[in-house]
Amino acid sequence: MSKIQDKDLSGTVMIVTGAGRGIGRDISQRAAMSGARVALLEVDRATLSETVEQITALGGDVRGYQVDLGVEKEVISTFAQVAKDFGRIDVLVNNAMTHESEDLLHTTLSMWESSLRVTLTGSFLCIREVLPVMIAQGAGNIINIGTVNAKVMLGSDAYSIAKAGLHAMTRTVAVRYGPAGIRCNTVVPGTIATDAWQSRVDRNPEVFENLKPW
Secondary structure: OOOOOOOOOOOOEEEEEOOOOHHHHHHHHHHHHOOOEEEEEEOOHHHHHHHHHHHHHOOOEEEEEEOOOOOHHHHHHHHHHHHHHHOOOOEEEEOOOOOOOOOHHHOOHHHHHHHHHHHHHHHHHHHHHHHHHHHHHOOEEEEEEOOHHHOOOOOOHHHHHHHHHHHHHHHHHHHHHHHHOEEEEEEOOOOOOOHHHHHHHHHOOOHHHHHOOO
16 A cells, blocks of 8 residues: 655645644644644643644744634734734634533533534634635635534534534535635544543543444
8 A cells, every 4th residue: 555645835824723732733743744834723822832842843834823713803813913924824724623512402502602603603713814815815725624423413412513514614615715716625534532532531431432323
């Protein structure tokens, strides 16, 4: 079996949300090691600093930005700052998400709003803010990190519903802004044992066993 070769991303400016850990951290590191200049967006300051230091130590060109993606004014100012710092934005990876509940019956309004605020609304705000930059450039690539849970509800219903909305937003952006040179796609991973899953395991040690019938 042939080994998949990393694409040369030299000169590419990429934004990755939820970049402090898990999938976001790995995407950021892989991109930086392939030559991209990466803006890491993360709400947790300590996690962000640790990831920036880790990738920088490996020789990556990265810069961290602490931001709550559910707060419109923070997203607006952060994207303006990234554009100023890097001069352009070629790729946006919408990876940030949150989930605090399992089934809808036991989901509070606060849990529901939290899932949608970060996973769906946050992604919308990021796309809205990056589109003018990409349209002016005549090209851009938006990658939304979806989930198989958006197809079949596995575990956290609010999270799955928010991700399904993200899948729909991908299609909307691709169709509407494709003529302007903007590509928009969804990557649909299965369950990956990241740090984010540990909080669910802590709440329910049988969570992986419960998912097997699906």
